[in-house]
Amino acid sequence: MFTGKFKRWVAGAAALSCLMGIVPTVDAASTDKLPFDDIASSFARDSIIRLYNKQILSGTSARTFSPKKPVTRAEFITILDRVLGIKTVHGEINPFKDMKAKDWYYDAVTAAVQIGLVDGTSAHTFEPSKPVTRQEAAIMLIRAFKQSGVSGDTSYFADADKIADWADKAVGAALELNLMAGDAKGNFNPAEGMTRQETAAVIDRALQNAKWASALAKSQSSTRIQLGWQYGQTAAQYEQSVLQANVTSLSPRWYFFDPAGAVADYTDQSLVSWASKNKRQIWAMVGNRSNQEVTHQNLSNATYRGKVVDQLTGYVQKYGLKGLNIDFENVAPADRAYMTAFVSELSAKLHKVGAVVSVCVSPDLGSDWTEGFDYKALGASADYMVLMAYDEHWSTSPIAGSVASLPYVDYSIAKILEEVPANKVILALPYYNQEWVTDKAGKVTATELTLIEQNNIVHNRSLLPAWDASVSQYTASYQLNGLKHQFWIEDGRSLAAKYKKAMDYNLAGLAYWFMGGASTDIYTSLSNAERFYGLNFN
Incomplete structure (x- = not known):
């Protein structure tokens, strides 16, 4: 480990070569015609060329790079x-009031904010046109390459006291990793803006790290299950x-319990053919219409239960399905053992024909709603348990609140993992929300909305959502006819945070209730979450 004195000398020497415009020796390829007319004397010439060739940097015009021009935050x-290979996202929820959807940087900033790569300068501002400071750049770099665990000493900088507390650790890490250094006078100059050539040099240094470059180059095709329920859509829309x-x-939603062991069949053969042609699996949903009486009849009677199992197995074979998704609601606590027996018998039959069984369960909060499910026993028989980590506050809830706050999702996952292994758990996310209305007497009512409907209200009423870190969601409210309307918004940022939980716990996959409920930007947001959270630079 270098001493602070030696590192200070190295930093000063490196900075001096930059300030004097000393250009390092370059290979023959770099002596060809330069892509820009104003970089020949730049200390970052080779870095600029390499990043230009990788389509990471471009010029300020066809033949100029403007190496000494400040780089903005955007x-x-x-x-x-x-x-990082992060796709731009035209997010429906604007995170900052000083950005407009038509601004060239809107999509890029939105994408970065959603995965936690950058923050605003305040709750409602990003200041996109402000030059990025050196300490801000350090934080973004350390987050981008996931090096927050690296420690470095900033105390020997002559202006160490000017480094903000929130940036000190990142500046130290950037120094330790040889991404950034001080100037010839021993200053870090934390509040100074970064120039375009300095930015090129820093980014190029990062990409010279063989391990980091290898991580970025790897294909990140996910093996996680991605399950989407059909609801309220035609087959073509779905x-x-x-x-x-x-x-x-x-x-x-094709199969439903009928009395006396009968199972209604609504199979759409055209969708079966389409799925096969497009290399998708079908795990058709089996529902009970929340009818507790019929559910009890079919589960508790061994004869009826056997008929149900045989019919479902027959449907799987007849239509060439890859599995079934059991989604029973309002199961009586007294039917707990019968529910377990049903899943065990169905799994045994379907496994013989090469099909899987997945079972939907709500988070175990110790209520009668989930008492009918023996999580451990079901998890032992079924291939997957689909954790519906939403309805934290449901439509008839006595108080307003989030449908699925991040702490609630985290608790729900941790709870089920006490009894079911992670490789059998699929996390279901909500593509719906609630609009809460509180009257003058304090009584609360709610209306269920798709995320598309939620977004329309936010836009039409020109609401300015504010990020609430305690729940990892934007919140917004407005008054209408003396009534308070509230939202705990689900968008690309909130859902990406939940997606990260699935990856952190190494779950089998994700599920979405329901397809068609989300605006299309959500799909890119979750793709970015898979990409960024899957990168391993260590």
Whole structure:
């Protein structure tokens, strides 16, 4: 480990070569015609060329790079998005009041904010045109390459006291990793803006790290299950949503309990053919219409239960399905053992024909609503448990609140993992929300909305959502006819945070209730979450 004195000398020497415009020796390829007319004497000439060839940096015009021009916050984060392979997102929820959807940087900033790569300068501002400071750049770099665990000493900088507390650790890490250094006078100059040539040099240094470059170059095709339920859509609409969202397993609502062991069949053969042609699996949903009496009859009577199992197995074979998704609600606590027996018997039958069984369960909060489910026993028989981590506050809830706050999702996952292994758990996310209305007497009512409907209200009423870190969601409210309307918004940022939980716990996959409920930007947001959270630079 270098001493502070030696590192200070190295930093000063490196900075001096930059300030004097000393250009390092370059290979023959770099002596060819330069892509820009104003970089020949730039200390970052080779870095600029390499990044230009990788389409990470471009010029300020066809033949100029403007190496000494300051880089704005929007430009810097756009460059990092390109480095990381993050797609731009035209988010329906604008995170900052000083950005407009038509601004060139809107999509890039939105994408970066959603995955936690950058923050605003306040709750409602990003200051996109402000030059990015050196300490801000350090934070973004350390977040981008996931090096927050690296420690470095900043105390020997002559202006160490000017480094903001919120930036000190990142500046130290950037120094330790040889991404950034001080100037010839021993200053870090934390509040100074980064120039375009300095930015090129720093980004190029990062990409010279063989391990980091290898991580970025790897294909990140996910093996996680992506399950999407059909609801309120025609087959054609559903198919389009499946393609846009890159869903791999389709769950149309085809089979329902009828009395005396009968199972209603609503199979759409055209969807079966489409799924096969487009290399998608179908795990058709089996429902009970929330009818507790019929559910009890079919589960508790061994004869009826056997008939149900045989019919469902027959449907799987007849239509060439890859599995079933059992979604029973309002199961009586007294039917707990019968529910377990049903899943065990169905799984045994379907496994013989090469099909899987997945079972939908709500988070175990110790209520009668989930008492009918023996999580451990069901998890032992079924291939997957689909955790519906939503309805934290449901439509008839006595108080207003989030449908699925991040702490609630985290608790729900941790709870089920006490009894079911992670490789059998699929996390279901909500593509719906509630609009809460509180009257003058304090009584609360709610209206369920798709995320598209939610977004329309936010836009039409020109609401300015504010990020609430305690729940990892934007919140917004307005008054109408003396009544208070509230939202805990679900968008690309909130859903990406939940997606990260699935990856952190190494769950088997994700599910979405329901396809067609989300605006199309959500699909890109979740693709970015899979990309960024899956990168491993260590």
